[in-house]
Amino acid sequence: MSEIDPNLLRDIIMDHYQYPRNHELTKEEGYHSRHMASDSCIDDITVQAKFNGNRIEDVRFDGEACTISTASTSIMSELVKGKTKEEAMEIIQNYFAMVDQKEYDEDLLEEAVAFQNVGKQANRINCATIGWKALRDMIKESEGQ
Amino acid sequence: MDTERIRKDFPILSRTMSDKPLVYLDNGATTLKPQPVIDAVVNYYTYLGANAHRGDYEMSAQVDAAYEGCRKKVADYLHATSSKEIIFNSGSSEGLNQVALMVCQQLLKPGDVILSDESEHASSILPWMQAAKQKGCKIEYIPLDEEGKITVENFKKAVHENVKVVCLAQVSNVLGFEAPVKEIAKIAHQNDMLVVVDGAQSTPHIDIDVQDLDVDFFVFSAHKMCGPTGVGVLYGKKALLDKLEPIYYGGESNARFNSCGDLILKETPLKYESGTQPIEGVLGLGAAIDYIQAIGKEAIHAYELELKSYFVQKVKELKTIHLYNENAQSGICTFNVFDQGQMIPAQDVASFLNTKGIAVRSGTHCAKMLVDVLKVSGTCRASFYFYNKKEEIDQLVAALQEATLENCINIFF
Numbered sequence: 001m002s003e004i005d006p007n008l009l010r011d012i013i014m015d016h017y018q019y020p021r022n023h024e025l026t027k028e029e030g031y032h033s034r035h036m037a038s039d040s041c042i043d044d045i046t047v048q049a050k051f052n053g054n055r056i057e058d059v060r061f062d063g064e065a066c067t068i069s070t071a072s073t074s075i076m077s078e079l080v081k082g083k084t085k086e087e088a089m090e091i092i093q094n095y096f097a098m099v100d101q102k103e104y105d106e107d108l109l110e111e112a113v114a115f116q117n118v119g120k121q122a123n124r125i126n127c128a129t130i131g132w133k134a135l136r137d138m139i140k141e142s143e144g145q
Numbered sequence: 146m147d148t149e150r151i152r153k154d155f156p157i158l159s160r161t162m163s164d165k166p167l168v169y170l171d172n173g174a175t176t177l178k179p180q181p182v183i184d185a186v187v188n189y190y191t192y193l194g195a196n197a198h199r200g201d202y203e204m205s206a207q208v209d210a211a212y213e214g215c216r217k218k219v220a221d222y223l224h225a226t227s228s229k230e231i232i233f234n235s236g237s238s239e240g241l242n243q244v245a246l247m248v249c250q251q252l253l254k255p256g257d258v259i260l261s262d263e264s265e266h267a268s269s270i271l272p273w274m275q276a277a278k279q280k281g282c283k284i285e286y287i288p289l290d291e292e293g294k295i296t297v298e299n300f301k302k303a304v305h306e307n308v309k310v311v312c313l314a315q316v317s318n319v320l321g322f323e324a325p326v327k328e329i330a331k332i333a334h335q336n337d338m339l340v341v342v343d344g345a346q347s348t349p350h351i352d353i354d355v356q357d358l359d360v361d362f363f364v365f366s367a368h369k370m371c372g373p374t375g376v377g378v379l380y381g382k383k384a385l386l387d388k389l390e391p392i393y394y395g396g397e398s399n400a401r402f403n404s405c406g407d408l409i410l411k412e413t414p415l416k417y418e419s420g421t422q423p424i425e426g427v428l429g430l431g432a433a434i435d436y437i438q439a440i441g442k443e444a445i446h447a448y449e450l451e452l453k454s455y456f457v458q459k460v461k462e463l464k465t466i467h468l469y470n471e472n473a474q475s476g477i478c479t480f481n482v483f484d485q486g487q488m489i490p491a492q493d494v495a496s497f498l499n500t501k502g503i504a505v506r507s508g509t510h511c512a513k514m515l516v517d518v519l520k521v522s523g524t525c526r527a528s529f530y531f532y533n534k535k536e537e538i539d540q541l542v543a544a545l546q547e548a549t550l551e552n553c554i555n556i557f558f
Contacts, residue, residue: 006558013554043492044522064522066490067554117557121496124557 009114016071016111021078022060023070031058032142034134038126043069047134051142054084059135066127068118073131075111085139092136099128146448148534151440154179155532165502168537173318173346173477173528174506175368178429182371185432189425197424198397198415212424215431216414219378222434223363224354229383232417233427236377237345238268240364241312243379243417244341245272247389252339253309255281260303260311260338262287262295263514266318269343270514273312283307292472293317293518295324301332310339315347319510319526320470321477323347330359339385345369349530350449350475352442355380367426372433376426379417386413395419445531449476452529452538459542466545469519476529481521484550491523493553494545498525500556501544503537 031048038044045063049056059077076095080088090108097104098116106113118128152158155177160167169177189211195204197212213228220228234240253259259273263286270284277284287303290296295313311333316323330340341362344353349370355363362385366377381389391398391410398419401409410416437445456478460466467488469479482494495507506526509516516522527541 010551010554010558013557014551017550017554066492067550068493068557115557120557121499124492124496127492 004113009116012075012111012114013067013071016074017067020061020070020074022058022081023062023074025060025062026058031060032138034138036130036134038069038130043127043130045069045073045131045134047073047131047138049135049138049142051085051139054086056080056083056085056088056139061131061134065130066124068115068124068127069130072112072115072128073134075114076132076135079110079112080135085143088135089139092132095132096129099125146440146444146531148532151532152534154181154436156180156183158532162502162504163500165500168501168503168540170527170529170533170537170541171504171506172349172369172530172533173510173526175374176349176371176530177532178371178373178433179436181436182373182429182432186373186425186429189428193424193428196421208424211428211431212422215427215434218431218434222353222438223348223378223380224356225380226356227383229413230355230380230386232379232381232386232414233422234377234379234417235375235423236366236368237343237364238272238366240362240377240379241268241341241343242272243392244362244364244381245276245312246392248310248339248341249273249276249280249282251389253280253282256307257282257309258285258305258307259283260285260287260300260308260313262313263289263518264293264295264317264319264322264512265312265314265514266343266345267511267513268345269312269314273310287311287313289518292322293320293470293515294322295329297325297328297332300325300329304332304336304338306336308336308338310341312341312343314343314345315353316350316475316477317473317512318346318477319479319512319515319524321346321473321475321479321528322470323351323474326360327358334359346475346477349437350442351446361385367430367433370433371436373423373426373429376423376430378430383413386417391417391419393417393419397421440531448531449529450474452476452533452535453478455535456527456529456538456542459538460545463542463546465548469521469524476533478527478529479524480527481524482545482548484548487550488521489548489550489553491525493550494525494548497548497553497556498541498544501540503541503544505541 033048035046043065047061050058094104115128195208216228216231219231288299333340340360342360344365348365363380368374398416482489491507508523
């Protein structure tokens with residue numbers, strides 16, 4: 001685990017919660033969409049993704065959500081935009097590994113390392129992964145899986 | 146209330162949470178268990194052991210006596226006319242499902258209306274929604290007043306000739322308001338309606354008299370009143386229980402059957418108890434009733450109101466806390482915390498409180514239609530019981546004052 005100043009990591013989460021990026025859904029055609037409603041809390045978000053061939057052209061989201069799900073989805077949306085689906089899947093896999101306290105490549109995760117300790121509050125792991133799962137599902141769906 | 150003495154009966158209160166002494170304020174979800182309840186459950190496994198109503202030997206007879214003794218205890222606890230009106234099941238949710246299915250399938254006709262309201266718990270409304278669909282019946286809602294309460298006036302407005310059933314919680318699990326059940330039942334019966342009451346949040350706290358309330362069906366769960374999980378009660382008026390057919394069939398509920406399909410069921414209430422019941426749970430429920438009766442419901446309720454008003458006085462001074470149910474006469478406090486005018490998501494507040502050893506509930510509390518009434522996505526709920534003490538409320542309020550957005554996120558580092 002990296003030795004990054006916890007205050008810095010906290011500020012990343014605060015910033016993405018208070019000023020979430022890509023936080024508006026679109027009615028434009030060509031978007032995949034996933035509604036994710038947590039059964040255990042208020043998190044109820046919709047994530048949209050637009051693919052151009054193998055590349056992720058856009059990711060957007062909106063909905064009712066706590067600090068952790070809002071910030072984690074916001075960070076994810078910035079991180080995967082412009083990446084190929086394979087690159088995004090690798091990032092997502094490493095992110096899930098980090099959340100599960102397993103080995104991961106922190107260079108791939110950039111700001112998402114802010115969630116490295118989310119498992120300290122076991123019931124919040126779902127908040128930190130809800131938006132990420134939505135994107136993973138849409139990538140798989142677009143691949144016909 | 147001699148809280149210090151009472152707390153010694155609850156072994157779990159000596160545990161810690163997040164390395165802090167436990168402050169358990171989620172009694173609306175479930176309650177902690179005193180030693181006599183634990184002992185009653187253990188005694189079944191270490192001594193009584195046998196099945197109920199089946200064996201011709203001493204152990205079995207002892208179980209029968211204990212099990213049926215608890216049925217009598219529940220009948221007295223609810224002021225039912227007889228223990229024949231008491232059916233054991235797995236809890237309020239099962240009871241409400243049983244009633245919804247039996248009533249919709251056997252008593253209602255397509256086009257009939259069931260009245261509910263938007264503050265209901267999923268267990269009170271969903272069984273009717275699903276059973277009504279199968280029968281072609283409709284659900285309509287009693288409008289809530291501006292505080293989220295059910296009033297007699299609004300109930301009257303919702304009644305019309307097609308309404309055949311009203312099903313509501315005596316005490317709302319989110320806001321803690323007590324519905325005027327007795328008045329509603331009177332009007333309902335004048336209009337040939339059945340009255341079904343979810344007593345999950347009322348039975349642990351206030352005296353219940355099903356005859357005085359004149360309800361047709363009433364359910365509650367043992368675990369919300371210091372009893373075991375997985376066991377509860379369906380009360381029904383004897384005439385109705387005799388007339389209806391059960392939802393489940395199986396061992397113990399039948400007297401005779403043959404290969405031609407002839408079936409003779411046992412008498413009420415045993416016709417409703419197919420299969421081996423949670424016997425240790427029923428015995429634990431009996432012990433819980435004894436425990437609560439020894440303290441007294443009146444004293445319990447008065448003390449809960451004292452705790453609530455203590456909390457209300459303390460948070461009233463704080464601009465950062467918005468309380469949604471100041472006037473509800475129960476131990477339920479529903480609120481949100483604000484930081485510089487911005488609401489902190491309820492789940493973040495609850496997680497922050499967890500780090501202080503304080504257990505509260507966050508979210509919609511299974512009453513997912515109420516968010517439209519409160520116009521807020523979720524709330525925190527602290528719910529008190531007789532073993533809570535003012536010092537714990539002090540700890541809660543101190544923690545809430547510390548609950549800034551920054552501190553709620555700091556818990557992850």
